[in-house]
Amino acid sequence: MTDDNIIYVGNKPVMNYVLAVVTQFNNGADEVLIKARGRAISRAVDVEQIAINRFLSDVTTKKIETSTESLSTETGNTNVSAIEIIVGK
Amino acid sequence: MTDDNIIYVGNKPVMNYVLAVVTQFNNGADEVLIKARGRAISRAVDVEQIAINRFLSDVTTKKIETSTESLSTETGNTNVSAIEIIVGK
Numbered sequence: 001m002t003d004d005n006i007i008y009v010g011n012k013p014v015m016n017y018v019l020a021v022v023t024q025f026n027n028g029a030d031e032v033l034i035k036a037r038g039r040a041i042s043r044a045v046d047v048e049q050i051a052i053n054r055f056l057s058d059v060t061t062k063k064i065e066t067s068t069e070s071l072s073t074e075t076g077n078t079n080v081s082a083i084e085i086i087v088g089k
Numbered sequence: 090m091t092d093d094n095i096i097y098v099g100n101k102p103v104m105n106y107v108l109a110v111v112t113q114f115n116n117g118a119d120e121v122l123i124k125a126r127g128r129a130i131s132r133a134v135d136v137e138q139i140a141i142n143r144f145l146s147d148v149t150t151k152k153i154e155t156s157t158e159s160l161s162t163e164t165g166n167t168n169v170s171a172i173e174i175i176v177g178k
Contacts, residue, residue, distance in 0.1 A: 042130040045170040049157045064153040066174075068138045081134040085155075 009036040009044040031088035062086040098125040098133040120177035
């Protein structure tokens with residue numbers, strides 16, 4: 001999997017990321033990794049569900065992993081949850 | 090798994106749900122299912138991560154599944170993403 005096959009989900013509208021996932025598969029990717037942290041985790045699941053249910057009938061969810069990342073902020077270190085969703089053919 | 094072993098994550102503070110998960114294991118449960126829909130999905134991942142990393146050293150994440158549920162609202166049907174996280178010993 002190249003860096004191109006990783007979609008980082010943030011605060012943009014869901015369909016922006018869905019389009020990015022669909023585009024990766026249309027360009028020949030076999031797998032796409034959808035990543036998100038914190039509140040964007042819900043949106044990452046939306047992206048995965050919309051992409052595979054509405055646009056990519058031959059793609060399924062291969063693996064979902066969660067983790068905790070430590071971020072340094074102005075007020076010290078803070079922990080944030082993260083998710084990685086692999087979708088593929 | 091009985092119904093008691095299912096924790097539905099909603100809009101309450103994260104630690105309420107963490108405490109519920111920890112209590113289930115302390116009462117002898119081998120597995121707990123953490124469920125959430127929509128924006129609460131991010132919180133469900135927080136609950137899972139905090140419970141296993143900070144409180145339950147012998148518990149790991151067994152399985153994570155996502156799905157889409159159809160809800161009927163005043164303005165018609167709407168789809169919402171859902172997550173199920175199984176944590177166990």
